[in-house]
Amino acid sequence: MNHESTLSPADLALVQLGRRLQADGYRFITPTPLTHQRVNDRTFGQSARNLREVFGWSRAFQPGLLSPDEERQLQQAGVLEESNGHLKSLVRWSSLDDLLFVHSGFPTEAADSVFFGPDTYRFAQLIHNHLQQSFTQVRRAVDIGCGAGVGAIVIARARHEAQVLAVDINPAALRMTAVNAALAEVNNVRVEASDVLRDVDGSFDLIVANPPYMADPAGRAYRHGGGALGAQLSVRIVEQALKRLTPGGSLVLYTGVAMVDGCDPFLDALAPYLDSLRFGWTYREIDPDVFGEELLTPGYQRVERIAVVALIVTRMGADTGGIHQSVAGE
Structure with a gap:
C-alpha cells in the first residue's frame, strides 16, 4: 500500500522532514539512554549547534538554527516545543544502514514513548x-x-x-x-x-x-x-x-x-x-x-x-x- 496516501498532513510533514535530513546527509547512531544522558551532561545548558544535536542528541536550540522549512515541518507535525525562548524537537531521527527512522525524543519519559537504540x-x-x-x-x-x-x-x-x-x-x-x-x-x-x-x-x-x-x-x-x-x-x-x-x-x-x-x-x-x-x-x-x-x-x-x-x-x-x-x- 502507498503509505503517503493514508498519512495525515502532520505525518506527511514528518516524512518531508526526514527526506530533507537524508538529502542533507544527516546520520546519527543512537546509544543507550545512560550514554545519551552522560554525553548531554557534558554540554548542559548549551544550545544545539547543528542538526545532529537537534535531532540526534535532543538538545534545545535557538530560533533560526533550522531552516524555515524545517521549523515549519516540525510545527505542522506537532512535535516542536517552546520553552524559555528555546525550541526543542519532540522526536529524534536515527540511522540504520541507509534508512532513517523517526522515534521519540530524549528523555523517553512518556508512557507512550517509541524507543530506538x-x-x-x-x-x-x-x-x-x-x-x-x-x-x-x-x-x-x-x-x-x-x-x-x-x-x-x-x-x-x-x-x-x-x-x-x-x-x-x-x-x-x-x-x-x-x-x-x-x-x-x-x-x-x-x-x-x-x-x-x-x-x-x-x-x-x-x-x-x-x-x-x-x-x-x-x-x-x-x-x-x-x-x-x-x-x-x-x-x-x-x-x-x-x-x-x-x-x-x-x-x-x-x-x-x-x-x-x-x-x-x-x-x-x-x-x-x-x-x-x-x-x-x-x-x-x-x-x-x-x-x-x-x-x-x-x-x-x-x-x-x-x-x-x-x-x-x-x-x-x-x-x-x-x-x-x-x-x-x-
Missing part, C-alpha cells in the same frame, strides 16, 4: 541474518510490538513479495511506523492496532518481535515487559506466535532476560511451549550484560545480570528436516 540495531541484524539463512518463502509476516517499525521495514525491503503487518497497542508507535515505512518507500507494510496477535487473523511464515523486557514501575509501553522481572510479554508472544506459524515458518524473538542465581527464568518458562516434536528451535545469548544500572532498581536485588537473547523457533514441515534444539553454551 542499541537493541534495535541488534534486532535488525538478527532478522537480516535469519532471512539470509532461511530458504522458506515469506508470503505473510508480522512484527509484533513494532515500535518504530524497524522489524517490519527490514523484512519488507528484503522480501518484496511478502505482505508485512506491523502491529502495536501504542498509537504513537503505529504513527511512527507509518511515517518510517513511507520514508523507506516500502509499499508492502500494513500498520494495524493489535494486542500481540489477538486482533489479527491468519497464519504467518515469519513472526518477529523485540518486546520490552524490564520491570518498569512507570509502566512505559516500550520498556515494561510485565511480571516480576519483565519476561511476561515475551512468554505471551511465544505462546501466541507458535500457534500461528505456517509449516516451515519461524518466530524470531529478540528479548532480554534477568538472570537469577546463574539460572535463566525465561528459558525455563518456555519449556512447555518448546517441548514438542512440531518445533525446532535455537536459543543463544547475544550480549551477556546490558543495562547494568537497572540492578540498582527495586525488584532486581537477586538479579546477577541482564542478558539479551535470541530465540528462533521453526514449525516443522515436509521440507524443514529433522528436529534441532540447542542452547548456546550447553
Whole structure:
C-alpha cells in the first residue's frame, strides 16, 4: 500500500522532514539512554549547534538554527516545543544502514514513548541474518510490538513479495511506523492496532518481535515487559506466535532476560511451549550484560545480570528436516 496516501498532513510533514535530513546527509547512531544522558551532561545548558544535536542528541536550540522549512515541518507535525525562548524537537531521527527512522525524543519519559537504540540495531541484524539463512518463502509476516517499525521495514525491503503487518497497542508507535515505512518507500507494510496477535487473523511464515523486557514501575509501553522481572510479554508472544506459524515458518524473538542465581527464568518458562516434536528451535545469548544500572532498581536485588537473547523457533514441515534444539553454551 502507498503509505503517503493514508498519512495525515502532520505525518506527511514528518516524512518531508526526514527526506530533507537524508538529502542533507544527516546520520546519527543512537546509544543507550545512560550514554545519551552522560554525553548531554557534558554540554548542559548549551544550545544545539547543528542538526545532529537537534535531532540526534535532543538538545534545545535557538530560533533560526533550522531552516524555515524545517521549523515549519516540525510545527505542522506537532512535535516542536517552546520553552524559555528555546525550541526543542519532540522526536529524534536515527540511522540504520541507509534508512532513517523517526522515534521519540530524549528523555523517553512518556508512557507512550517509541524507543530506538542499541537493541534495535541488534534486532535488525538478527532478522537480516535469519532471512539470509532461511530458504522458506515469506508470503505473510508480522512484527509484533513494532515500535518504530524497524522489524517490519527490514523484512519488507528484503522480501518484496511478502505482505508485512506491523502491529502495536501504542498509537504513537503505529504513527511512527507509518511515517518510517513511507520514508523507506516500502509499499508492502500494513500498520494495524493489535494486542500481540489477538486482533489479527491468519497464519504467518515469519513472526518477529523485540518486546520490552524490564520491570518498569512507570509502566512505559516500550520498556515494561510485565511480571516480576519483565519476561511476561515475551512468554505471551511465544505462546501466541507458535500457534500461528505456517509449516516451515519461524518466530524470531529478540528479548532480554534477568538472570537469577546463574539460572535463566525465561528459558525455563518456555519449556512447555518448546517441548514438542512440531518445533525446532535455537536459543543463544547475544550480549551477556546490558543495562547494568537497572540492578540498582527495586525488584532486581537477586538479579546477577541482564542478558539479551535470541530465540528462533521453526514449525516443522515436509521440507524443514529433522528436529534441532540447542542452547548456546550447553
